[in-house]
Amino acid sequence: MSYTYKYAKPAVTADCVVFALDEEDLKVLLIQRGQEPFKGQWALPGGFAEVGESLEDTARRELEEETGLKNVFLEQLYTFSKPERDPREHVITVAYYALVNLADHEVHASTDASNAAWFGIDDIPALAFDHDAILTTAHERLRGKISYQPIGFELLPEKFPLRILQSVYEKILDRDLDKRNFRKKILSMGILQELDEIETDVGHRAARLYRFNKQEYDRKVEQGFNFKM
Amino acid sequence: MSYTYKYAKPAVTADCVVFALDEEDLKVLLIQRGQEPFKGQWALPGGFAEVGESLEDTARRELEEETGLKNVFLEQLYTFSKPERDPREHVITVAYYALVNLADHEVHASTDASNAAWFGIDDIPALAFDHDAILTTAHERLRGKISYQPIGFELLPEKFPLRILQSVYEKILDRDLDKRNFRKKILSMGILQELDEIETDVGHRAARLYRFNKQEYDRKVEQGFNFKM
DNA sequence: GCAAAAGTGTTTGCTCTACACCCATGT
């Protein structure tokens, strides 16, 4: 089977930069390529767009095929189109970034990719194609966006103590924040629901749990509210 | 001549949302389509990507071919990929936005497009494809970005009085700004070079001219400076 | 009782906003 067109066409792929947090640091999900080019090297999960499929769907499909991840928070990042970025032919890639919380999302290396693993953001191996540039762009976007969009919650389980939320900001912004100021600011926005639950299994006083109140956030946005941390 | 591939490929285009300002309002450059589909309707300038060409180059090439505009400020906006956005086949478009100053850039309707013209942002005709959504996205991006990146200058000639710069912000943000506060804030950043020149041909006291000092801006950015209006 | 983290207010400086008048120039 083959497809013939009147004009030459570049190929199109979607690639995903998947971020997660553990106790240590910000992590990125990579796969080890099972095929040439760059066979055996680490790369971002992703693959070719099918006709009739939006690129966000391509990204989600490839992410699930290669790593088992699904139902993740996903936003378009940037489109990379330099002709020399793929040695085989001109391949345009539309990059997405995803935020997941490690607890809810077990990763299975699956079909296409011979292996999938999390890497600390400061400990990334050599990557295939221009994936290092894509990763850098994604990291910058995340850093820029977390302060004015409520996306940090996507890296956490549904219920979380404020200390953990603070650590999300500290790890992404890469600087320490003042505990009192952080709590004042985030609570004063009125978009966190205070739960009647506390942490369990901690070796010290248990903290109260909170939940991001998306309904309330959306209502406030309607009225001109702007998230700002 | 034809091209055959092992897999089906979507087509790829680049489209441009070109903004400019006149005394009245924010304007957008549209072309009237010379071919089906949507023949005779207004649309964003743009066209098909060639293999071996980056999409930014595609955007610049098509913009010049269709409107005569070149050497414009151009940034990638977003990639639109819903399969139904083009009635012929699956066409992915990578949208760019451009900022030009009307004085320096004469527009000639040229080859491909039967006609090109500026439209006030509040007076846009029905557009081909999903170009209304692209335009809306571009307008939002411009509004969001002008406050934290020094891109407003791209809409002005090299030398300008502060009143005109203020009107750029007022027209894009769509609200009045206080003259004293505006001047204080923009001058305090130290990225405008005060020239020994004043306006000519005005029917009142002539204002001093300024120039955006990109060297100084870049130097400050290196040192952690953030533009903010 | 000790270790670990939860939880809590106040002061200070800075930034943003609101606001009005005199001056220079051209017609």
Place this chain on the structure above:
DNA sequence: ACATGGGTGTAGAGCAAACACTTTTGC
């Protein structure tokens, strides 16, 4: 002389940053 916009300062409010101790709980 009149119309038009150029150019300038200050006071008050709100926001951001710095800073330390007491309480709770688990071991």
